[in-house]
Amino acid sequence: QKEVEQDPGPLSVPEGAIVSLNCTYSNSAFQYFMWYRQYSRKGPELLMYTYSSGNKEDGRFTAQVDKSSKYISLFIRDSQPSDSATYLCAMPAVVQGAQKLVFGQGTRLTINP
Amino acid sequence: EPEVTQTPSHQVTQMGQEVILRCVPISNHLYFYWYRQILGQKVEFLVSFYNNEISEKSEIFDDQFSVERPDGSNFTLKIRSTKLEDSAMYFCASSGAGGTGMQYFGPGTRLTVT
Numbered sequence: 001q002k003e004v005e006q007d008p009g010p011l012s013v014p015e016g017a018i019v020s021l022n023c024t025y026s027n028s029a030f031q032y033f034m035w036y037r038q039y040s041r042k043g044p045e046l047l048m049y050t051y052s053s054g055n056k057e058d059g060r061f062t063a064q065v066d067k068s069s070k071y072i073s074l075f076i077r078d079s080q081p082s083d084s085a086t087y088l089c090a091m092p093a094v095v096q097g098a099q100k101l102v103f104g105q106g107t108r109l110t111i112n113p
Numbered sequence: 114e115p116e117v118t119q120t121p122s123h124q125v126t127q128m129g130q131e132v133i134l135r136c137v138p139i140s141n142h143l144y145f146y147w148y149r150q151i152l153g154q155k156v157e158f159l160v161s162f163y164n165n166e167i168s169e170k171s172e173i174f175d176d177q178f179s180v181e182r183p184d185g186s187n188f189t190l191k192i193r194s195t196k197l198e199d200s201a202m203y204f205c206a207s208s209g210a211g212g213t214g215m216q217y218f219g220p221g222t223r224l225t226v227t
Contacts, residue, residue, distance in 0.1 A: 009211075033115055034215070034216075035138065036218075041202070041221075041223070042220055042221065043117075043204050043218040043219050043220045043221045044156065044204070045217045045218070046216070046217060046218075049215050055213055088156065090156075092216075097144075097163060097168065098144050098146075098161035098162075098169060099144070099146070099208065099214065099216060100158045100161060100164050100170035100171075101146075101148070101156075101158060101206075101216060102155075102158070103155050103156040104155070105155055106155070106156075
């Protein structure tokens, strides 16, 4: 079983739609959860960082964590064409104080005007 | 806003040659990382570096790879003898704290080995 699984998509929705992106993970030691956005041939850009189960909101983005189900989600409200990118979930495994981020495959999202 | 920078943006090299990829992490950060992403695949961890030594390295990070922080600002990844399969995007990242810190990534260096 892969440590982090994410549907690679592609996912295509009309502008203004609510988008739901999901990841599952197998390692119960994961305590922190991150979402990155990656535009084509660019570096991952940190979007959301969460720790506890529940919801965290930042503007149009909401990150949701359910540790009991080992399931995390990212919701995008009022989606815009500029949101078109690949969205990566990532979880740090901590070794000697430093992190080793374990990434999902990434979901490629297109918002159609 | 502080950011991680990387040079060059694109490097083309012949198989067997040595390459050095350079990164300038965010200035007050203490933890430094290299990741790579082969086209169409996941971002994969290579190595973490703290207090002037490697904290952890992946199976990919074999004897052909090395990292160095030669001064107070730069962080480099060296590949001694490049192989075709080393062709990938290489990302540097840094964080201000260890286990709980958020990692910030640079724009990447695209390495093409011919």
